[in-house]
Amino acid sequence: MKGLLLKDIFTLEKQMRVLLIVIVGFALTPASNMIGFTMIYALIIPISSFGYDERAKWDQLLRMMPIHGKTIVLSKYVLGYGFFGLISVIILIAQFVYHAFGYQNLSLVSYPVFLVNVIVMVLTALIAYAVLMPFIFKLGMEKGRLVFGAVFAIILFLTFPMSFFQIVSDGIFVSSWFIWILLLLAIVVNIGSIKLSQRFYSQNTHS
């Protein structure tokens, strides 16, 4: 799997440099309501790896290699998880530094609330990613993009009110069962998504 991840990182690094800078820029922004934007943007990068693969017809070569189909599918999920994790760490470190050095006035919420807010956004992004992936494995990147648009719109719709609530009620999620449900949902949806994508990938071998 390491080889596949390296290939994706090498491919994306060249092409996505500008987008990466934008995402890191978002992540470093003190305002907590930028997290939603950051995560939505962050979705684009791992998904776009499919676009580069399709353009190169990489899959034709990949299927000749000694790699199990399940590993091929899983590597795309790990790429996404790694990327969301990286962005989250950048956001958290940046916000920690703002708070530690007394720039709390830049942030709209206290650090613990901010931390919880990041968790909520990461989990939401993971669910969105998991919803989208089987469509891409089944339909390919082009048709998958349409689904991505729909997922994007839903996330946007959900993110704004959540950020608003979080801002006005400072701490509404901290002791809430909401996070636990979201976490459970993210785990269940991702496991189901991986299984489904692996099935779709295997079915494509028949064509």
Next chain:
Amino acid sequence: MYAIELTDVFKQFNNFSINNLHLTIPMGSIVGLVGENGAGKSTTLHMIMQAIKKDSGTIHVLGVNNEADEFLEVKQKIGVVLDEAYYPETLTAKRIRIMLKDIYHAWDDAVFDHYMTQFKLPYNQVLKDFSRGMKMKLQLAVALSHQAELLILDEATSGLDPMVREEILDIINEFTRDERHTVLLSSHIVSDLEKSCDYIAFLDKGRLKFMEEKDGLLERYRILKVAPEEVNALTINRAAIKGQRTSRYAVELLVDKDALSSSDTIFGDLEKVTLEDVMILMTKGVKRP
């Protein structure tokens, strides 16, 4: 011992099928797979590698059923060169090497470097700036850098200039000096196959017309040229005629010498055939009166 063994392989597509394909590739040989576009060559190679699943039949590669879990280990010993280098074009040879090192357990940097030097390929140039010939050479360098025992090449020499084709064929010949090494290559360029193959397998519309030793094949078939009006008057075993090409002034018949009987009378000379003659005439078939 066979490097590859296909038994009764069947695959149905919408407008095309591979029909009950029996094909055996002897260990240590170079086998050329010929056939017109859409004959099923690439499909066959992809089925061998389990990149496309067959509907029925069995395929054994290096002694292992390609549907078994162990086939992944067998794939470690197979070098593949496809008709295009399907790596993302932003990659460089250096990065491909880093990536493949993790995929192929027996990856050997020294061998890769040897071929990179021999082919005069740059390490840090993105693939987008590679010529077709350079891309094919890079694929070949990769295929030879993980101690492969079997090389599968799908139209690897198509679209390349004669110098590069010659260079690739030399490497393939060099590879089979080790008697455990086997090569299966498909190509439209029949002269390439004629130059380097030990056996020729001819696929036509998803069916295997023949698989024979190249020298025996060229010895076995002959071309008989007759005037169009003489065709029906021929007194030879019709079963010996395997194909024909008709022009305004002559009819060329592909004749299987082994199927001629002693009573057959041949008017005119039997000319030697090329592999291309056999392929074209067999594809055209015979017009029965």
